[in-house]
Amino acid sequence: MSVDETIDGVPVTEDQIAAWATEAEAGYDVAALKKRGRGRPGRGAEPSQVVALRLTSEELAQLDARAAHENKTRSEFIRDALAAYAA
Template sequence: MTDSSERAPTSNGVPVTDELVDRLAAEAEAGYDVAELRRRGGRRPLGSAPADVVPVRLDPELRAALAARAVADHTNTSDVIRQALRAWLDVA
């Protein structure tokens, strides 16, 4: 094994030691109950199914207006676009 002082800490700052590596390896080798695993991180789901990415070209003026609206609404441009489409297409 490498010297523990050369290893980067885990994402929450816990130092990676030989003991931690051995404990995690033993846990993994014993297997995990999939029903007990929980989803961690990642993007929150949108709607009833996985969302699609739809590329759209915007002229500079429209892009600037979109960015300004997102700042004014304390949100991001994707949310502004989704809200506008829902209103224009009259869908929930």
Template sequence: MFVIGWVIPDTIEWAHCFVYDIDVSEHLLHGKPVSDEQVQAWADEAEAGYDLADLPAPRRGRPPVGEGPGTVVPVRLDQETIAALTRRANKEGLATRSDAIRAAVREWAHRA
């Protein structure tokens, strides 16, 4: 358990206190379990070093979602719709709710 906080100057009282209880007994990658052996293999690979020429070039910002820059469109959804969206996204292997919303809007928009 980690406790993070800071003190008010000249006092011993906590101004803010955040408590994090982090369970690292199960390693997950994109929601799927990763074995201790795989984690160790990745650690060994990192410790051996990487050839910088083989690494992808760093990109600025978020990945593109189509041609050109994307536009943020805020949408409010009720909890029932969000739950259904999450279930469908998991069933179809979509990584994020945003991916699921984009897929649903594309499907709806392209039907005549």
């Protein structure tokens, strides 16, 4: 194993690999693994769609500044702006 291998900045050791192998050989509770969520949490009952949008660096900087001023993420700010515009 390469000495440069890390997980979240922590070096992976041969002992850790052996422990993972022992755990895998003992088997996993598949039902418990399937219950674990993957990806980002949903925003509602239906899946959300990703919409690509091209902005200039100036537009993006203005958007980020306004979002920060309102203590919102970029996505929250855009969703709120769209909801206000559509109302």
